[in-house]
Amino acid sequence: MAFSTVQRTSPAWNLPNILTYGRVLAVPVLAGCLLSTDAFWMRWLALGIFVAAGISDFFDGYLARAWHQQSSLGRMLDPIADKLLVAATLMVLVADRTIAAWSLWAAIVILCREILVSGLREFLAELNVSVPVTKVAKYKTTLQLIAVGFLIAGPAGDVVLPGTTIIGLTLLWISALLTLYTGWDYMKAGIKHVVE
Numbered sequence: 001m002a003f004s005t006v007q008r009t010s011p012a013w014n015l016p017n018i019l020t021y022g023r024v025l026a027v028p029v030l031a032g033c034l035l036s037t038d039a040f041w042m043r044w045l046a047l048g049i050f051v052a053a054g055i056s057d058f059f060d061g062y063l064a065r066a067w068h069q070q071s072s073l074g075r076m077l078d079p080i081a082d083k084l085l086v087a088a089t090l091m092v093l094v095a096d097r098t099i100a101a102w103s104l105w106a107a108i109v110i111l112c113r114e115i116l117v118s119g120l121r122e123f124l125a126e127l128n129v130s131v132p133v134t135k136v137a138k139y140k141t142t143l144q145l146i147a148v149g150f151l152i153a154g155p156a157g158d159v160v161l162p163g164t165t166i167i168g169l170t171l172l173w174i175s176a177l178l179t180l181y182t183g184w185d186y187m188k189a190g191i192k193h194v195v196e
Contacts, residue, residue, distance in 0.1 A: 008074075011069065011071040011073065011074075012071070012073055013106075014064075014069040014071070014074075015060075015063055015067075015069070016059075016060040016063045016067075016069050016070075016074055017060070017069075017071065017073060017074050017077070019056040019059055019060040019063075020056075020060050020074060020077050020078055020081050021077075022053075022056055023053045023056050023057060023060075023081040023082075023085060024081045024084060025049075025079075026049050026052070026053045026079070026085065027084050027085055027088045027089075028088075029049060030046050030049045030050055030053075030085075030088070030089060030092075030152075031088055031089070031092045032095060033045050033046035033049065034046050034089070034092045034093070034152065035092060035095070035096065038153065039154075039156065040156045040159075041156075042081070043152060043153060043154060043155070043156035043157070043180060044156055045150035045155070046152050047149060047152045047153050047157075050085070050089065050148065050149055050152055051149065053085055053147055054149075057078075057081075057082060060078060060141070061078065061093075064184060073075030082141070083114050083118065086110070086114070086144060086145070086148060087111055087114065089148050089152065090107045090110065090111065090148065093107075093151050093152070093154070094107055098151050098154045098155070098165065098168075099151065099169070101123055102120070103169050103172060103173070105176075106169075106172045106173045106175075106176035107172070107176075109176040109179055109180060109191070110144065110172075110175065110176055110179050113182075113183040116183060116187075117186050120186060120187065120190045121186075123193075124190050124193055125192075126175065127193055129190070129193050134182065134185060136178065136181065136182055136184040136185070137186075139178065139184075140178035140179055140181075140182050143171060143174060143175040143177070143178065144172075144175040146171055147168050147169075147171035147172040147174075147175050148172075149168075150164055150165070150167050151165065151168035151169070151172065153168075154168070163164045
């Protein structure tokens with residue numbers, strides 16, 4: 001009885017939301033690992049943290065639906081946690097020059113799209129207009145996460161699987177192209193409301 005009361009009065013501390021908080025807290029830890037001087041082993045630790053964060057992203061949504069613990073806080077924080085994880089990791093990978101030269105444009109496209117779509121969603125939410133996530137957007141997110149995973153492994157991964165960094169950069173470009181496509185889709189869906 002006490003447990004159900006806590007669940008009703010404090011949805012902020014249900015398990016799905018705790019998993020989301022963990023994903024946010026993983027961001028500085030992951031960045032610290034990538035910026036460490038012991039690059040080889042810390043890269044693998046960073047990859048482990050990133051994979052765990054990705055798995056928690058699946059489970060927080062799944063458990064929230066299965067246990068009927070969806071909340072406004074969770075709906076708001078979940079995409080923020082995802083964007084923080086990807087954006088911060090991309091910035092650190094740029095800083096350590098895993099992503100460099102022309103590939104910087106792929107990272108810039110991804111970051112700009114995320115900011116634009118977040119702003120559009122916030123504007124449309126005030127008008128009570130929802131913009132559903134498309135299947136292509138879900139594929140884009142999955143591909144983006146795989147690309148970032150390869151790039152986190154980076155030079156350490158090249159020792160085990162030659163070409164790891166190249167695979168990551170190639171997938172990053174493909175996800176950047178999908179990012180442009182899905183971003184345009186969202187803009188088309190929201191532009192009439194923006195004009196009004």
